[in-house]
Amino acid sequence: MSFTDSDPSGEEAFSSSVVLEQPAAAPESLLASADMPPQRQITEEIGQLHAEAARREAAGDEVPATLYDFAPYRSSILRHPTKNPRLVDPETIELFSPAFGERDIAAIERDLTLQHSGEPLGERITITGRVLDSWGRPLPNQLVEIWQANAAGRYIHQRDQHPAPLDPNFTGAGRTITNDRGEYFFTTIKPGPYPWKNHINAWRPAHVHFSLFGVAFTQRIVTQMYFPGDPLFPLDPIYNTIRDQKDRDRLIATYDHDLTVPEFSMGYRWDIVVDGPDATWFEPEGSH
Numbered sequence: 582m583s584f585t586d587s588d589p590s591g592e593e594a595f596s597s598s599v600v601l602e603q604p605a606a607a608p609e610s611l612l613a614s615a616d617m618p619p620q621r622q623i624t625e626e627i628g629q630l631h632a633e634a635a636r637r638e639a640a641g642d643e644v645p646a647t648l649y650d651f652a653p654y655r656s657s658i659l660r661h662p663t664k665n666p667r668l669v670d671p672e673t674i675e676l677f678s679p680a681f682g683e684r685d686i687a688a689i690e691r692d693l694t695l696q697h698s699g700e701p702l703g704e705r706i707t708i709t710g711r712v713l714d715s716w717g718r719p720l721p722n723q724l725v726e727i728w729q730a731n732a733a734g735r736y737i738h739q740r741d742q743h744p745a746p747l748d749p750n751f752t753g754a755g756r757t758i759t760n761d762r763g764e765y766f767f768t769t770i771k772p773g774p775y776p777w778k779n780h781i782n783a784w785r786p787a788h789v790h791f792s793l794f795g796v797a798f799t800q801r802i803v804t805q806m807y808f809p810g811d812p813l814f815p816l817d818p819i820y821n822t823i824r825d826q827k828d829r830d831r832l833i834a835t836y837d838h839d840l841t842v843p844e845f846s847m848g849y850r851w852d853i854v855v856d857g858p859d860a861t862w863f864e865p866e867g868s869h
């Protein structure tokens with residue numbers, strides 16, 4: 582039986598002769614257009630903008646942790662936020678927003694390797710951590726959702742035309758609820774880096790997208806978790822919209838050998854710290 586016969590996605594698979602000979606070149610449609618800047622220029626711009634932010638901070642300016650108006654991230658130039666977020670009435674929006682309960686999530690949904698008849702290809706990993714508030718208190722019963730590319734760096738999404746193989750045994754989405762200690766657990770495979778056409782030879786570092794729902798729809802936050810030691814960190818404009826190394830470090834999971842399961846999976850630990858209760862809930866010292 583050939584690979585093509587067993588591929589339910591209908592995608593054209595590599596035949597063994599192609600694998601042994603020259604790898605296929607990227608189709609014309611995937612090559613960078615002539616007006617795309619090279620990586621060298623993007624890296625220089627990142628360095629200049631970080632230096633400028635550091636100068637402004639040293640001069641006493643209040644500089645946000647994330648630089649939204651960040652030219653090296655070309656595709657965000659016309660769509661990044663230019664105004665402060667609007668406050669909405671949380672009670673009104675909750676009347677119309679999605680809701681969830683612990684019973685809506687099946688335990689199996691936290692294992693992305695069990696969603697099909699076979700096992701996905703790639704390096705099996707577990708990711709675990711705690712969801713904490715600003716005071717380090719665990720946040721139980723939080724909806725944590727993840728989505729990611731497969732081991733070859735390909736999303737199942739139709740707009741992803743990266744010429745890497747889809748994996749018929751991997752969808753790349755999972756969800757879970759934090760337990761009483763604020764902990765979450767996922768089993769998945771390590772995603773590959775992928776090209777994204779922000780500039781010539783633009784590759785995203787391997788990452789897993791995370792969404793946390795909070796206790797209300799208005800509190801949802803979305804972020805990305807990275808893997809330690811990725812050589813693409815200094816080159817990636819998205820990762821570098823965060824201007825401080827200590828803040829960027831918080832997005833990088835830690836390899837934890839105690840979490841590595843013998844003969845089974847590599848273990849990564851990643852804690853997520855969200856804001857605490859907002860100021861209206863806080864009783865200042867000396868108040869009545």
Ligand SMILES: [Fe+2]
Pocket residue numbers: 730785788790
């Ligand atoms: Fe991604």
